Amino acid sequence: MQKPILILGACGQIGTELTMELRNKYGRESVIASDIREGNNSLMESGPFELLDATNYEAIENVVMHYEIDEVYLMAAMLSATAEKFPMRAWNLNMGSLFNILNLAREGKISKIFWPSSIAVFGPNTPKDDTPQSTIMEPSTVYGISKQSGERWCEYYFKKFGVDVRSVRYPGLISWKTMPGGGTTDYAVEIYHDALKKGSYQSFLDKETRLPMMYMDDAIRATISLMESPAENLTIRSSYNLGSMSFTPNEVAKSIQKHIPDFTISYAPDFRQQIADSWPSSIDDTPARKDWGWQPGFDLDQTTVEMLENLK
Ligand code: AKB
Secondary structure (H helix, E strand, O other), rough: OOOEEEOOOOOOOOHHHHHHHHHHHHHHHEEEEEEEOOOHHHHHHEEEEEEOOOOHHHHHHHHHHHOOOOEEEEEOOOOOOHHOOOOOHHHHHHHHHHHHHHHHHHHHOOEEOOOEEEHOOOOOOOOOOOOOOOOHHHHOHHHHHHHHHHHHHHHHHHHHHHHEEEEEEEHHHHHOOOOOOOOOOHHHHHHHHHHHHHEEEOOOOOOOOEEEEEEEEHHHHHHHHHHHHHHHHHHOOOEOOOOOOOHHHHHHHHHHHHHOOEEEEEEEEOOOHHHOOOOOOOOOOOOHHHHHOOOOOOHHHHHHHHHHOOOO
């Protein structure tokens, strides 16, 4: 039987779908959702929930002890665009929550951790195409700096204290169940909502800005698959590159036009353009494929069909 799992940040874009999928897989009582606010009805009705601040060590420890938690998925974070506005809050949340979980594992109170990193660990001097697993990493955003530091700490805790921490560098994630919040890749979700609601979209990234992206079902499958892999197969304890598709706002618009021919897009790049310009265009994820069999399932046109069908 699956030992109890705690999800921190369960009401966010990834947390909501991850919680539902883990509950489907392991049973509702085995997966404790938590966040600083309540989530949508289907999440709240699907199993146990605790109001929990991921930066409060004692509060997390109490929940871990109460439910005899074995694994923690730490999905609480401040994303790239918001983090530029609140640098210290972003640093305190992104790093404080990670240390809380790493230290709980170091003290033997939990045995396995999932912590998400991001393509934001890369920077303007990183090779842009097929960005390799190990390369120049000079992130130029607050969020990227926190993710890169987090990766170093994960590897350190693994090597020094044997903490079983696992991580992937998520690209931009596209989903219809829960909106993303405060990211640079959020346009790729907003565009589908506006296509159906208004028939047009004003993109905050420029026409030809190519970024690595992934449909949420693939991201959830990757996450669970990494967590279920035998520890001895894993050669990377900082964070795995995770590739799927790459596209530009212009290409999503064209994909949408196959279903909504009158859809129009306009461009008004804002401060997020500079963030996007510092990130890779595509990702080489060879180690993830080799170590734990990663294979993406959805391309852009399949994602468009899923998004339009479900949002309708
Ligand atoms: C963001 O845009 O900040 C995130 C990410 C790529 O980590 N979606």
